Amino acid sequence: MEDSLRMSSKTRSKKEQSSEQPSLIPSLPEEIIVDILARVGRCRYPKLSLVSKHFRSLVTSHELYERRSLLGCTEHSLYVVLCNKENDNHYCYVLYRKANGNHSLVLIPSLPKMPRKGGFVAVGSRIYVFGGLNSYRRKKIQTNAISIDCISQTVHLLPSMNVTMSVSVADIIDGKIYVTGYRCNMAVFNTETQMWEPKTIPETMNGYMWACDCVVMAGKMYMRDPVNSFVFVYESKEIKWEMEKMLNKFEWKDACVVDDVLYYYDSGWDVLRAYDPKESSWVVVNGLQELLADARFSAWSYTGSYGGKLAMFYSKITGKTKVIRCAEISLERRRQGKKIWGKVEWCDDVLVGVAGVIDGKIYVTAYTKISWDTSAKMVMAVFNTETQIWDTATETMIGRPYGCVVMAGKMYTRDARNSIVYDLKESKWETDKRLNMFKWEGGCVVDDLLYYFDIRGGKVLRAYDPRKSSWVVVKGLERLVAEGRFSESYYTGSCRGKLVLFFSKDRRIKGIRCAQISLERRHHQGRSEIWGKIDWCDDVFFRSDDLFVTKTLDVIL
Structure with a gap:
């Protein structure tokens, strides 16, 4: 794990910075460019990063986010830890x-x-992560502590905890993070010095504490022990523990705090409950009947604070698809603070489990089948992106299209038997016998070459050059092919001049892996070869019905 943390915490070298392209706005000083970008919403940064290497470095620079803070343009970003119940992996x-x-x-x-x-x-x-277990089956206790820089998306190792904790909960009070777990004292991490306090705080309560939920309200830390049915309160100023009977009235879990009030979804009664420590009283949040009715039969739910508002995650089945749904809720106190009303700002499915473009026109191929006719006819419709109007659909050759790519201004598609080429200039269809040597499907185009992963023919990545009308096997990917030899499906895509290969994991583990491959043409003994180099390969998706939220974190960027 430490090797992967060191790799992810590497920063760009000076040599890489010097080789970057100059700014696309050379007439403006660097400070002005940073000032302009600081006023742009972060949702635009992914597209801005595609402008140039210089812009890509700017949108991930600390200087930009420091400027956003000075201008008051910071935004709250919600980080979510999802657990895959199939293999117990946790990803951010x-x-x-x-x-x-x-x-x-x-x-x-x-x-x-x-x-x-x-x-x-x-x-x-920043996000701080402490202790825990490395897996459900091994149950190896970790003493690692790391910090995640959410600006550069890198990880940094912190000094190891001075106490071993099997189950950790943590929260912050006055710049100090208090970490505790089962059968242990409480350790304190100072975020200013980035060091652990020399002494741990003793646990003075009788018996062992199974702390599984932890929140901070009004400078006090509240921890719930579901095994012994207790709620403990820690007062940091007086360094003492107390019992909280009123907060223990309901078995709250996966809760969050907004404006010093605790909120959690009570699935047993289909209500969102709120606890005010100043009044020592519980209330039900009003105005959420429609949302809670939608979440009534969810398998799990989780609440998190998000920029002074509440984010509620829950599972949902739409048709035959299981999704993760999230709702943002604004909260309002009424009747002198005795009543709390919620308003749903938005509610989206946040995790859910053939066409080509030529000269600004989108060519869409599909097929029609009449019930009394055994043949299926391919049709092509053209959508003009400038006029935003569809042209008349035309019938073409018989067969159902299985793929569609564009190479050198021509559209290539195939049915179950033939590979067909559409010449835009001559408005005619032709068959391509050389392309039809292999039943390519799920292919993509990089630099006017077609790539697809051949499952039937030895599980290799093949490339087709339309100018030479020839097929070649991409070399240098033996390790990747060996890793995916038990995969049930493959799909290729192009991204920034590179190839990305998606493939399903083996039958025992449900999920999707992705590898980014850089391509290089070589000449060997008079023959043209294509070599691939794996830039990275990682798990990128798990089925939504195998995922559930374990933690949400409100980050300011």
């Missing part, structure tokens, strides 16, 4: 708001696996 995702206003959970591939039952705390733009 971020709730991403698209330009159209919809939301989705996006995996952060640069981060390693998160520990099971670890303590997570967000402080500004």
Whole structure:
């Protein structure tokens, strides 16, 4: 695990910085460019990073986010730890708001696996992770402590904890993180000095404490012990423990705190409950009947605080598809603070489990089949992206299209028997016998070459050059092919001049892996060869019905 943490915490070298392309706005000083980008919403940064290497380095620089803080343009970003119940792996995702206003959970591939039952705390733009178990089956206790820089998406090792904890919960009070777990004292980490306090705080309660939930309200830390049915309160200023009977009235879990009030979803009664420590009273949040009715039969739920609002995650079945749904809820106190009302700002499915473009026109191929006719006819429709109007659909050759790519201004598609080429300039269809040597499917185009993974013909990555009308096998990928030899499906895609290969994991483990491959042409003994180099390969998706939320973290960026 330490090797992967060191790799993910590497920063760009000076040599890489010097080789970057100059700014696309050379007439403006660097400070002005940073000032302009600081005022742009973070949802635009992924597209801005595609402008140039210089812009890509700017949108992940600490200077930009320091400027955003000075201008008051910081935004709250919700990080979510998802657990895959199939293999008990924990990965970190971020709730991403698209330009159209919809939301989705996006995996952060640069981060390693998160520990099971670890303590997570967000402080500004950093996330601290403490202890936990490395897996459910091995149950090896970890003493590692790491910090995640959410700006650069890198991981940094911290000094190891001075006490071993099997199950950790943590929260922050006055710049100090208090970490505790089963059968242990409480350790304190100072976020300013980045060091552990020399002394641990003794546990003064009788018996062992099974702390599984932890929140901070009004400078006090509340921990719930579901085994002994107790709620403990720790007062940091007086360094003492107390019992909280009123908070123990309900078996709250997966709770969060907004404005010093605890919230959790009570699935047994289908209500969102709130506890105010100042009043020592529980209330039911009103105005959420429609949302809670939608979440009534969910297998799990989780609440998290998000920029002064509440985010509620829950599982949902839509048709035959299981998804993860999230709702953002704004909260309002009424009747002199005795009543709390919630308002759903938005509710989206954040995790859910053939066309070509030529000269600004999208060519879509499909097929029609009449019930009394045994043949299926391919049709092609053309959508003009400038006029936003469809042209008349035309029938073409018989057969159902299984794939569609564009190479050198021509559209290539195939049915069960033939590979067909459409010449835009001459508006005619032709068969391509050389392309039809292999039944390519799920292919992509990089530099006007077609790539696809051949499952039937030895499980190799094949490439087709339309100018030479020839097929070749991409070399240098033996290790990747061996890893995916038991995969049930493959799919290739192009991204920034490189090839990405998606393949399913073996039948025992449900999920999808992705490898990014850089391609290089070589000449050997008068023959043209293509070699591939694996830049990275990682798990990128698990079936949504195998995932559930274990932690949410409100990060300021």
